[in-house]
Amino acid sequence: MQIQVKIDQMGPSTAEAAARTHRVLVDRPVEKGGEDRGMMGGEYLLTGLGGCFMSNLLAAIRAREADIGNVHLEVNGTLAAAPSRFSAIEVVVYAQAADRALLVKLVEMADRACISSNTLRQAIPLTFRIAQPS
Incomplete structure (x- = not known):
C-alpha cells in the first residue's frame, strides 16, 4: 500500500x-x-504529524466513549542550523479529561498508531507531553 x-x-x-x-x-x-x-514544507511536516496523531487520538476517544473533549495540540519543531532540519519535535496535548490516567493511555495509543510519529521517531527525538488546558 x-x-x-x-x-x-x-x-x-x-x-x-x-x-x-x-x-x-x-x-x-x-x-x-x-x-x-x-505554509512552508516544514510547517506542513509538523501539521502532518499533528493531524495524524490527532485523528488517532480522537478515534481512540470515540471508541472508548471517553469523557475527553476540547482537544488542542501544539506541535513545536526545534530547528538545527546546517543542514536546515528539525533536531527535535514536541507535541503538547491539551484536553479536558475527567480521567487523566485514561488520557495518558490514549495519548500513548494514538502515538503508537500514528504513521507520522512512527516514521519521524526513527530520525529525531519525538516527545508527547500532556499539559493542563488554559
Whole structure:
C-alpha cells in the first residue's frame, strides 16, 4: 500500500499539493523570497504529524466513549542550523479529561498508531507531553 501526494508548480515560489480530492498551497514567507500563499514544507511536516496523531487520538476517544473533549495540540519543531532540519519535535496535548490516567493511555495509543510519529521517531527525538488546558 502507498500514500501519494502530487505537487505542481503554481507560481515563482508557490506549489499546489494534492492528495485524493484535497488541495493545499505550499509557499515561502515574503522575507524568504516567497509570496506567502501557503505554509512552508516544514510547517506542513509538523501539521502532518499533528493531524495524524490527532485523528488517532480522537478515534481512540470515540471508541472508548471517553469523557475527553476540547482537544488542542501544539506541535513545536526545534530547528538545527546546517543542514536546515528539525533536531527535535514536541507535541503538547491539551484536553479536558475527567480521567487523566485514561488520557495518558490514549495519548500513548494514538502515538503508537500514528504513521507520522512512527516514521519521524526513527530520525529525531519525538516527545508527547500532556499539559493542563488554559
